[in-house]
Amino acid sequence: MCCSHSFEDKPLPGQKPEAFDISAVKGMKFFDPHVHMTSRTTDDYQAMADAGVVALIEPAFWLGQPRTGIDSFRDYYSSLVGWERFRSSQFGIKHYCTIGLNSREANNEALAEQVMEILPLFVYKDGVVGVGEIGFDDQTAAEEKYYRLQLDLAKEAGLPVQVHTPHRDKKHGTQRSMDIAIEHGLDPYTVIIDHNNEETVKEVLDRGFWAAFTIYPFTKMGNQRMVEVVKQYGSERIMINSAADWGISDPLAVPKTAALMKLNGISAEDIELVTYRNAITAFAQSGQIDEADFGVNIDQSARFEGNSILRGGQQPRVDKSSIIIS
Amino acid sequence: MFGYDTEALRHLLATIIQNNIKLDAWTWLSKQGDINNTANFNAAFAMMPRKTGKAVITITTEQAEQLNTIRPGFVIEGWTADRLGRVYLLLQADATNREHYFAVIENLFLAAEMNELVALYSALPILAYPDFLVKRCAEGIRSNIGSVLEAIMYHNPYPAEYLPEAAWNQLVMKAIFTDKRLDLITGLNDRNNPELARILMDFARERGAAGRSVVPELWHLASPFTDAGIVNAVKQQYSTI
Numbered sequence: 001m002c003c004s005h006s007f008e009d010k011p012l013p014g015q016k017p018e019a020f021d022i023s024a025v026k027g028m029k030f031f032d033p034h035v036h037m038t039s040r041t042t043d044d045y046q047a048m049a050d051a052g053v054v055a056l057i058e059p060a061f062w063l064g065q066p067r068t069g070i071d072s073f074r075d076y077y078s079s080l081v082g083w084e085r086f087r088s089s090q091f092g093i094k095h096y097c098t099i100g101l102n103s104r105e106a107n108n109e110a111l112a113e114q115v116m117e118i119l120p121l122f123v124y125k126d127g128v129v130g131v132g133e134i135g136f137d138d139q140t141a142a143e144e145k146y147y148r149l150q151l152d153l154a155k156e157a158g159l160p161v162q163v164h165t166p167h168r169d170k171k172h173g174t175q176r177s178m179d180i181a182i183e184h185g186l187d188p189y190t191v192i193i194d195h196n197n198e199e200t201v202k203e204v205l206d207r208g209f210w211a212a213f214t215i216y217p218f219t220k221m222g223n224q225r226m227v228e229v230v231k232q233y234g235s236e237r238i239m240i241n242s243a244a245d246w247g248i249s250d251p252l253a254v255p256k257t258a259a260l261m262k263l264n265g266i267s268a269e270d271i272e273l274v275t276y277r278n279a280i281t282a283f284a285q286s287g288q289i290d291e292a293d294f295g296v297n298i299d300q301s302a303r304f305e306g307n308s309i310l311r312g313g314q315q316p317r318v319d320k321s322s323i324i325i326s
Numbered sequence: 327m328f329g330y331d332t333e334a335l336r337h338l339l340a341t342i343i344q345n346n347i348k349l350d351a352w353t354w355l356s357k358q359g360d361i362n363n364t365a366n367f368n369a370a371f372a373m374m375p376r377k378t379g380k381a382v383i384t385i386t387t388e389q390a391e392q393l394n395t396i397r398p399g400f401v402i403e404g405w406t407a408d409r410l411g412r413v414y415l416l417l418q419a420d421a422t423n424r425e426h427y428f429a430v431i432e433n434l435f436l437a438a439e440m441n442e443l444v445a446l447y448s449a450l451p452i453l454a455y456p457d458f459l460v461k462r463c464a465e466g467i468r469s470n471i472g473s474v475l476e477a478i479m480y481h482n483p484y485p486a487e488y489l490p491e492a493a494w495n496q497l498v499m500k501a502i503f504t505d506k507r508l509d510l511i512t513g514l515n516d517r518n519n520p521e522l523a524r525i526l527m528d529f530a531r532e533r534g535a536a537g538r539s540v541v542p543e544l545w546h547l548a549s550p551f552t553d554a555g556i557v558n559a560v561k562q563q564y565s566t567i
Contacts, residue, residue, distance in 0.1 A: 074437060081439030086471040118437070120365075124372040125439045126408075287376065326537075 020252070022051055024259040028272070029294070032056040032254045033279035034133070034162070034194060034214065034241035037095070038063070038076075038084055044244070044251040045091040046317070051255040054294040055094035057283060058084060059133040059162050062104045064246050070114040073101075077122045085127065094294045096283070098132030098162045099123050106146035107138070116149055123157045129283040130154070132162025133194060136173045139166060144180070151184040159286050160190045162212075165200070167219070174200045178207055192282055195220055195243070201229060205237055210282045214243040215253035223257040227264045235273035239282065327421050327454040330397045335452060338392055339414050346383040347407050355411055359418025361430045371415055371434055371442065375408035383407055399483025399512050400451050412445035413452065421454035428458065435462065440471055447477040450484035457488065464493040467500050475504055479511050486513025495522045498547070499529070508543045523551035527560060534563030 030053045037045070037058050048056075058080055067073055080097040088095035099122045101115045123131060131154035136143050154161045161181065166173035174193060181191050188208035196204060196211045197220070204211040213229065214220040221229075226240060242253035250256065258275045262268075283289055318325070344352050354377050358370040383405055393400055402410060421427045431453070435446055447466050450459055463485060466478045478485060479501050485494060494517050501508055508514060526548045533540050549557055 078437055078439075082443065083471065085440050086473075121368060121372075121437050124369060126372070126375050126441055127439065 020256050020259060022255070022259075024262055025052060025255050028052050028255070028258060029054045029276055030254045030258065031276045031279045032241050032251075033192075033239055033283060034059055034212065034243045035251060036061055036243070036245040037088060038079065039246040040244060040251055042087075042091075045088065045093060048251050048255075049091045049093055051252050053093055053254065055096065055280075055289075056088070057096045057098060057129060057162075057279070059098040059130075059164075060100050060102065061133055061164075061245070062102045066108070067105065067111070070111065070118065073111075073115050074118055077118070081122065081125050081127060092295055096127050096129045096289065098130035099125075099128050100131045100134040100150055100162075101146050102133060103135050103137035103143045103147070103164060103166075106143045107140055109142050112142065112146050116146070119150070119153060120157075123153060123159060127288055128159070129286040129288045130160040130162050130192070131157070132192075133164040134161065135164040135177050136166045137164070139169065139173055139176070147177070148180060148184060151181055151186060154190075155184065155186060160192060160283055161186065162192050163194055165193060165195045170195075170197070171199050175203065178204065178209060181209075182207075190282075190285055192239075194241070197221060198225065198229065201233060201238075205233060208237075210237045210239065210278070212279075213238070213240045215240055215257050216243050216247075216249050218248065223253065223260050226257055227261055227266065230261060230266055230270060230274060231264075235270040235278070237278065237282075238274050239278040240274055241279075328452075329456060330452070332417065332452075334396045335393075336414075336417055338389065338396065339410070339417065342383065342385055342389055342402075343378075343407070343410060343414055346381070347378045347411070351377045351379075355414065359415055361419040361427065364430055364433075367415075367419070367430060368434065371412055374411045374415070374445075375441070378407040378411040380406045380408050383410055397452060397483075399481075399487075401481035403481075405448070406441075408441065409445045409448060412442065413449045416446075416449045417452055424455060424458075427454060432462075440473060443469070443471065443474045444477040447474060448482065450478070451482060451487075456484065459484070460488055460490070460493070463489060464496070467493070467497050470504070472504065475500065475506060479506055481510060481512060483512045486511075486517050491517075491519055491521060495519070495525060498522060499525060502529070502541060502544065508541065508547075514547075518547055518550065520551040523548040527552055527556070530560050531563070534560060539564065 030051070032053055033056070035056050035058060037056065060077060060080060063076070077099055080099065085095040099119065101112055101119070106112050122128060131150050134147055134150045136147065151161060163177050165177060177193065182188065192210040192212050193204045194212040195214045201211050213226055215223050215226060220243070230238065240254055240257055242249060242251050244251040244253065254275050258271050261271045280289055280291065343355065359367070361367050383402070385403060390403060393402065416431070419427060419430065434442065438446060450463055453459060463478065466474060469475055479497060485497055489497065501511060526544050530540050530544060545557060545561065
């Protein structure tokens with residue numbers, strides 16, 4: 001979730017931009033474990049599929065516009081397991097999601113209570129690989145209350161947890177998120193701490209949690225910094241994601257960072273771990289990820305007798321460079 | 327309540343399921359289905375693939391024939407184990423209290439993921455009070471999810487038996503718009519009608535004007551109710567495409 005853009009980290013002027021050469025990562029497979037496709041276009045799906053993204057996780061988050069009623073939440077969760085899952089399958093990308101009450105909307109307590117009541121209806125759904133993204137935003141008492149309740153839900157459902165860490169007072173918020181998770185008896189190996197940076201990563205790894213990094217321009221990690229992090233900390237329990245959403249973000253962040261790592265001499269094995277394998281290992285603890293489903297149709301039942309054009313990877317292409325639209 | 331022998335269907339599906347899933351999964355499934363315990367019923371419905379797996383079931387020719395005798399037009403070949411398990415679960419639901427029965431099932435529709443929707447729409451021909459499911463079926467046809475549409479359109483006897491003409495015509499047009507196979511739609515010829523022919527001919531003219539093609543079955547459906555000269559004239563539009 002990208003909640004509040006601040007633009008103070010703009011790139012230095014005069015830096016020569018290097019073009020993304022997709023051939024550098026040709027043939028590689030990528031898993032983006034955090035991307036809000038609901039807020040993206042079909043162009044993004046096509047570009048992601050072309051760049052080798054075979055599967056992704058869409059965490060439930062704040063849509064930008066606050067929800068005022070329980071039905072909005074219900075329809076949103078339903079769309080994550082329904083319509084968006086189908087939309088993704090049309091481009092040959094396997095779509096998983098995590099379900100949860102985001103920290104920002106946890107502050108609407110009257111509504112949050114109702115959301116907690118319907119969450120059990122969704123966390124057991126097929127293809128739900130975790131409870132997320134949950135955690136702290138402003139670090140209020142209400143946020144803490146619903147974070148704790150959802151940790152218990154994850155434990156009961158046997159699901160990993162995808163933890164959003166705050167933009168403001170980040171280091172402290174990250175530590176608190178981990179402390180509370182441990183207090184609730186969760187195994188750190190089932191908890192993915194998201195949106196790390198150079199300041200938070202060491203403690204997250206030392207305490208046995210998964211450390212996810214969001215490559216997101218201006219407000220989160222840049223991928224040059226990410227290369228340095230992997231050089232320093234290696235690839236164990238580290239994963240990267242785009243967290244692309246309704247803000248200025250890049251759904252190709254994972255393949256682009258893989259390409260940059262390759263150019264900077266990081267081993268193919270390490271690249272595979274941080275851009276594909278580790279995310280699968282972490283979230284497959286849900287029992288809901290089967291690599292055999294990647295890059296194919298919706299699933300077995302959908303393949304039966306089907307020869308519809310609404311099939312994985314078979315969406316018709318339009319020539320965007322042409323003035324003609326037919 | 328039901329228009330067929332539910333006991334016979336339960337018995338036959340139980341046999342088929344037992345042949346297709348592991349014993350512990352069957353032991354679990356055979357204990358589910360109490361809709362008065364809504365939370366448990368919902369949970370069983372959601373977690374079906376965790377228990378049954380998703381392999382495509384096998385069924386003997388004899389069993390397929392028995393199915394067709396018990397509930398004419400009901401076909402389960404090519405279904406996955408979770409889809410059949412879910413339909414079987416719905417079949418266990420006590421329908422005596424109609425209001426409660428519909429409330430539980432409608433709630434499943436409202437929070438359904440893609441494969442759950444497929445199972446729910448697949449169950450239309452065997453649910454109780456079929457007259458009351460017409461709106462739900464018509465709503466399903468408004469979906470744009472390919473597998474959901476196929477669950478309603480392909481080998482499903484419910485739409486042809488219960489949909490009013492306008493909704494039926496929507497189904498056929500939606501099938502054409504989403505490139506579905508018309509030959510798999512149960513009752514396609516039986517439900518053919520002059521209004522559908524008119525819509526199809528208008529559609530053919532529109533497609534011709536846009537320089538696009540139409541599926542050949544369109545002429546087959548339109549011809550019985552359309553002047554042969556008009557069909558040929560519209561077909562001419564396509565001769566240059």
